[in-house]
Amino acid sequence: MTDETWGAVRQELLKAVGQSNFTNWIEPLEFAEVQDGVAFFNVPTPFMGNWVSRHFGDRILAEISKAGEDVRRIEFNVRSSAAAPHPASQRPAAASPEAAASAADPAPASDDTDLPGAPLDSRFTFDSFVVGKPNELAHAAARRVAEGGPVAFNPLFLYGGVGLGKTHLMHAIAWELQARQPELRVLYLSAEQFMYRFIQALRERQMMDFKQMFRSVDVLMVDDVQFIAGKDSTQEEFFHTFNALVDQRKQIIISADRAPGEIEQMEGRIVSRMQSGLVVDLHPTSYELRLGILQQKVEQYRGQFPNIQLTDGVLEFLAHRITSNVRVLEGALTRLFAFGSLVGRPIDMDLAQECLTDILRTMDRKTTIDEIQRKVCDHYNIRISDMVGPKRQRALARPRQIAMYLCKHMTQRSLPEIGRKFGGRDHTTIMHGIKRIEELKGTDSAIAEDIEMLRRSLEA
Numbered sequence: 001m002t003d004e005t006w007g008a009v010r011q012e013l014l015k016a017v018g019q020s021n022f023t024n025w026i027e028p029l030e031f032a033e034v035q036d037g038v039a040f041f042n043v044p045t046p047f048m049g050n051w052v053s054r055h056f057g058d059r060i061l062a063e064i065s066k067a068g069e070d071v072r073r074i075e076f077n078v079r080s081s082a083a084a085p086h087p088a089s090q091r092p093a094a095a096s097p098e099a100a101a102s103a104a105d106p107a108p109a110s111d112d113t114d115l116p117g118a119p120l121d122s123r124f125t126f127d128s129f130v131v132g133k134p135n136e137l138a139h140a141a142a143r144r145v146a147e148g149g150p151v152a153f154n155p156l157f158l159y160g161g162v163g164l165g166k167t168h169l170m171h172a173i174a175w176e177l178q179a180r181q182p183e184l185r186v187l188y189l190s191a192e193q194f195m196y197r198f199i200q201a202l203r204e205r206q207m208m209d210f211k212q213m214f215r216s217v218d219v220l221m222v223d224d225v226q227f228i229a230g231k232d233s234t235q236e237e238f239f240h241t242f243n244a245l246v247d248q249r250k251q252i253i254i255s256a257d258r259a260p261g262e263i264e265q266m267e268g269r270i271v272s273r274m275q276s277g278l279v280v281d282l283h284p285t286s287y288e289l290r291l292g293i294l295q296q297k298v299e300q301y302r303g304q305f306p307n308i309q310l311t312d313g314v315l316e317f318l319a320h321r322i323t324s325n326v327r328v329l330e331g332a333l334t335r336l337f338a339f340g341s342l343v344g345r346p347i348d349m350d351l352a353q354e355c356l357t358d359i360l361r362t363m364d365r366k367t368t369i370d371e372i373q374r375k376v377c378d379h380y381n382i383r384i385s386d387m388v389g390p391k392r393q394r395a396l397a398r399p400r401q402i403a404m405y406l407c408k409h410m411t412q413r414s415l416p417e418i419g420r421k422f423g424g425r426d427h428t429t430i431m432h433g434i435k436r437i438e439e440l441k442g443t444d445s446a447i448a449e450d451i452e453m454l455r456r457s458l459e460a
């Protein structure tokens with residue numbers, strides 16, 4: 001496609017989308033080239049690329065086709081030299097303390113201040129989030145917060161095991177808020193980045209700037225907050241930031257790998273603040289949700305690998321066997337598509353078995369709460385009904401606590417889930433049991449040996 005053709009297409013787009021949309025979204029696009037049926041455009045920010053793609057992608061493609069060009073897809077690349085207008089998507093994430101320190105600048109705290117957040121992943125939108133029973137509540141809460149307007153619950157606290165979509169939902173909220181209210185100052189960062197920013201501000205005597213900057217945001221999102229557990233001064237600062245924002249009725253969204261009350265070494269006052277809004281968890285995925293996610297991914301891959309055949313039953317097989325987390329599931333599918341396209345084979349059961357041996361083997365080894373309970377009961381010669389029942393004598397209570405401890409360390413289950421499997425016990429009882437064993441392990445070598453033996457036999 002020549003620049004002239006793009007010029008003509010732009011005129012058509014102006015008519016189709018109206019002056020204001022055109023000025024905001026189409027005019028800043030810089031046509032780069034067409035390669036193998038893909039038209040590439042430069043955009044100033046990932047946010048813009050994502051927005052244009054979602055809202056005007058089809059229209060642009062249609063107009064280009066009408067102009068007689070053989071373009072099947074359009075892609076947006078971020079032009080590194082261009083100024084990025086929105087804070088949350090401006091800076092690359094700092095990968096290490098050193099990187100964080102060198103990437104930081106002592107920013108003056110005004111409304112024009114750059115917010116040193118992490119970039120948002122353009123793939124993590126509500127459109128690409130598959131909703132199922134295990135995550136419907138978290139999704140609904142995230143949607144509600146993303147609508148903006150008066151703060152409904154503060155903070156929104158999302159928690160769940162590894163790779164279940166917490167970061168995805170947070171980014172989706174940020175994208176949506178930015179799209180609805182571009183003037184909002186949305187800051188997304190990990191708790192780790194918060195800590196490094198804080199340490200750096202201390203070191204460089206920029207605390208006032210640090211405080212003002214964090215207090216000047218409209219929406220603060222902190223991912224993986226469990227990271228600051230045990231880090232007292234960071235927690236203290238986080239607490240003040242949190243309170244200042246809540247007082248100003250600014251929205252706060254927090255994620256963690258467990259419920260607020262389960263984060264050990266997190267100060268009580270922070271825990272209770274985090275519990276004061278809406279706490280929702282992402283449950284482990286169900287078969288249906290996994291299948292839905294795979295189907296959606298396949299749709300995406302169709303564009304990238306148009307010629308690959310996918311045999312019936314493969315997705316069902318993956319959804320059935322890969323139960324740990326969505327990241328592993330996605331990785332498996334990516335590997336199949338990559339491998340299939342490299343060797344020119346259809347994706348069938350043979351290819352899946354061949355390519356995914358390692359993942360499938362790990363899945364087979366996955367330990368369940370039931371197995372742990374059975375093993376521990378066998379070892380101590382007690383009945384399952386006594387293990388999950390109410391009796392409190394030590395001969396039963398100790399093996400029960402050991403089983404709780406192993407469940408915590410050998411499965412991905414949350415404390416409430418473990419509690420349910422232990423006759424409906426409360427998560428605080430489970431936490432107490434685990435703590436007790438952690439203490440005993442240090443003082444009672446017989447218990448330490450038992451645990452080690454049980455662990456080895458469960459892993460075998």
Ligand SMILES: Nc1ncnc2c1ncn2[C@@H]1O[C@H](COP(=O)(O)OP(=O)(O)OP(=O)(O)O)[C@@H](O)[C@H]1O
Nearest residue numbers: 128129130161162163164165166167168293326327
């Ligand atoms: N419901 C879903 N629909 C579509 N994709 C999903 C869903 N849940 C998770 N994913 C995908 O799984 C991957 C892992 O998700 P994400 O990074 O959000 O997990 P997380 O809960 O933040 O994990 P961690 O504890 O490691 O930070 C991402 O690629 C994300 O897009």
